Amino acid sequence: MLEHKLRRILENHPEILYGFADISYSPYAKMYRSALVFAVPYGKQLTLQTYREPDFDQSIQDARSVLDTVLAEIEALLRAEGAAYWIPPVAQTSEETLLAPFSFKYAAVHAGLGWIGKNDVMITERYGPRVRLSAVLIDSALPCGPVIMESRCPDDCVKCIDACPHKALHNVQWNIRSKRSEIIDYPLCNEKRSQFIAKHGRKNACGLCLAACPYGCEPET
Template sequence: MKLRETIIKHLLKEQDYIVGYADLRKLLAAKYAQYGYGIVIGRRMDSAIMDSIETGPNADYYALYQTVNVELAEIVKSIEAELRGNGIKAAGIAPSLTALDRNERFDHTLSLDFSHKLVATRAGLGWIGKSGLLITYEFGPRVRLVSVLVDYPVDYCRKPVLKSECQDCDLCVQHCPANALIGKEWTITTRREEIFDVFACREKCRELGGRIGKGIRLCGICISVCPFGKA
């Protein structure tokens, strides 16, 4: 089967996406270990809206975030169905937390068993920045991600990315309203906790998102100020 063509035909406008293919053998949590390979899709976020949130999230960003989440969730579902129809074991992973993910372990760690960013660095799409975000070569951090795990060896692999390319830049560290970012440059052995305080970040997301609407958690300042991906 022509995997690349199969994926591309599910994307709405090809130029708005980046797609990466990764060998994930030995890197997945036990519950996903039966797969071994992954396809990650990055959806470019609208530039003007991302520019507009340099000092905090707004209603336009929230609307974009929701629209893109729905779009990506539909895309992975349809890719998953087509791959399964071709006899390939496939599992689409949603862009955001689902009801199933919310349990005691998550509350204590803010960590799921699956990281879209891991698939993306292994697929060679970019590195983890001082913000903790995936910084892609094409769109900087201005992407939302989804993945499909497969038990089918994927071709078209770029080389995995092994370290950060942020260098001296620390604009995200300076602008983080939660002072959550430590400023450390990532390599594949760096733990998330060495990069940023996720609880402080979530607290600020609650506060800033709450100004848009009840129960909304959103920030995105670290995305907006990053020089990578700016027009």
């Protein structure tokens, strides 16, 4: 059974969180019935006390390396099984809309991996927001959910809000009906991060709102 074979692959990577999501909400549901969603922890679980931009970027690259390995194993299985699948790109495809073709965050919420924090990042109980998400859309009925419907962040927690150097976060609690613009001024965030390109050849990773989150990795005392 495909589900069990997928689980066996991921059981060999116990640090990875994963689940299956019903994507009937998505236009891609016309071609694929489910999504396998997983969250790979960053190489370093940084806090504000240990945060450095180069270290944060390296932790992202470390997670990407693990992700590439797991995706290769999953692809090999799906090809052998003759299953129709698609791996959506991670990055946004338009600097105008600032949207990716398929939202990993929204799929992760539907797979029960976590919720969206006040920093507009998916938060997990185990790692907080310090994870790299990916998804594989599969034309197979898989056991999905349960969907997480609302934030589990404390109402009075503003650590990520205070950590944002550009004041792009609105201190709004997420729920399943929330729009991104209600939580974050993402064009402002993108504009400030893009100023890094001229000097460094890429956008600033800027993980301060992630590092500040108390979930998963408590700040050092």
